[in-house]
Amino acid sequence: MSGAPRIHARVAEVIPVNALIKTFRFVPLDGGPVPPFSGGSHIVVEMNDNGTRRLNPYSLMSDPSDTSGYSISVRRDDFGRGGSLFMHNHVEPGMEMTISYPVNLFPEDARAKKHLLIAGGIGITPFIAQMAQMDAQNANFELHYAVQSRSLGQFGDELKRSYDNRVHLYYDDEGIFIDIPKLLRGQPLGTHVYTCGPKGMINAVHDLAEKAGWPKGAVHSEEFLAPPVGEPFEVELARSGKTITVGAVQSLLEAMEANGVDAPYLCRGGACGQCECDVLALEGDIEHNDHWLTPEQRASGKKIMPCVSRFSGERLVLDL
């Protein structure tokens, strides 16, 4: 929802973690506390990238009970749309930025007898906050964290120091991989599994858990999708009475915002469903890139998620 409260923040720290990752810490400009949050929450960071307004979601990785500020980590993507590069190249300590209140699309299930956490790469960040929360609750958890190499594995080293044998580390370049089938087989009843990382890992956990007979509600994952780049297209907005052009490296949602249309959103990563809108007329093909719509809804051609989905064809009219 675009009407939710925002926090005017100052960048307190920028810490290079390794060759690809930097950690950013935000504190409120007014010196007050930030709201506490639940592990797994993200914030949307607003960037003014030389006139282009970017709003990207990042998982909070600080201790949820620490109300002095929020920390996120950003992995640099040299071939993306530019959000991570902006964070890496332009965001310095002292800068003022606007961030959203926390939203949780990846909460722990508090009923679980045990939490089995499976992370890949930058997908570790929500788990860092969750583990702090679980540790404070004396909850039973176990982390399995895979990274490309030891030189990209600093978060794992830190977590190992804090949580010792509850943390298991894996390195692709050394041929040390997570044996997911074995891991899923050995869990006590009442275990919930959570995964965040590359698409292949998330899909594997879901498929293997289903095959092994895990209840659907005991398997949790989160993946934010960057809006993909593509060919520019036009869209008619019926209620606003506007026809707008969506640029190659712009999302439909961003194009609407740039044209003064206040469209709903929450995660901006295809996961939450908040921006779902009705397609009134369609001559062409929608490229559905979200996690939200069902296969039936996609096939119907009557729904689109403007935060990540694109279009190619003659005419697209939305109820916005």
Next chain:
Amino acid sequence: MGIQFNDETFRNDYTYRNSPAGLARFPFPFPEDEYMYSVNIEPHTPGRKGSVFEHSFDVDEHYVSEMKDRARVLAEDPLRCQSLPHMTLAGWDLLELIMESKARDYPDMFELHKNGNKWRWVNKPLGIDDTFTFLDESTLPYGPMEYITRQAQGDFTLQDQREDNLWIEAGMVTSQADWSLDFDIGMSFHEWHAPVPLAGGMGIFDRALKFLLKLQYGAPVRRFNWTMTVDPRLDTAPETYPKWGPSKTTLNMDNVGARQHLRVELQTLYRLPRSNAIVFPIRCYLISFQDLVTVPKWGRRLHRVLQGLPQELAEYKGFARNRELLTNWLAQYDDGAPTSPGWWAED
């Protein structure tokens, strides 16, 4: 303290009353002459000064007496307050929300002093001055939800969110309109709304659930609901139906003005930060028909609303038996003049 608290009862001799000031700020729930369900949700932002919307949690002249009534209900039936084990953190969230709100909004009555996790809570109207450790249950006389809701008007339910649904898994429910926490606890959103007629077929619950799953911390919302109660009784639970149900058979044209009450629920919804749960405070306000008709706009409008109401709703809300009696009595106060839009008496 700015509020003069009534010494009154909600059972037996029923000495409950609204003062002229209480009457003037009563939340009349009908913005127009007809009523039908809608997802009538708006942001719960601070409203008109002096109104029940002025603060996050309204404290009024009934506060102290309502809390005494709650304690009596709980002494007779402890199951009116329950919390499944995984909802304790949500209880702490609620405790913090209520303490911070009241200390901010009514500094003359409530104080919250935080020193790290060592907190001191002062509730002057109830004579409480407690020091405890936040998130350590052993330092409070009750669980966190029970502790704070023994000091807060209205009912409270806590919903866990998982599998794209909400599950009612904790609550303090002693001033309810004929429903039961003990019966509903553990149910999903559509399950606990199943008894409501008509609305399911209208898609109301599907839309409401979808909206609530996206409810954000820092952006609470509110809506009104309403029903009817004979005599100003807060605790109209299914468990105690024999104590209050038969009163419906004792109404007549002479006593309906004094004994029939419109029961208004100001319902709010907040996302809670640490648990990601949703709290649903349901604040109950009662007004007798004879007090209600002192505002001509309200008397006229209630007559029209009750006349036009679908029969299923009159049955669901428990006054189908007396519907004709109520409309006949209210007819004396409906001169046919138009009513102004909105529910504020003075508009």
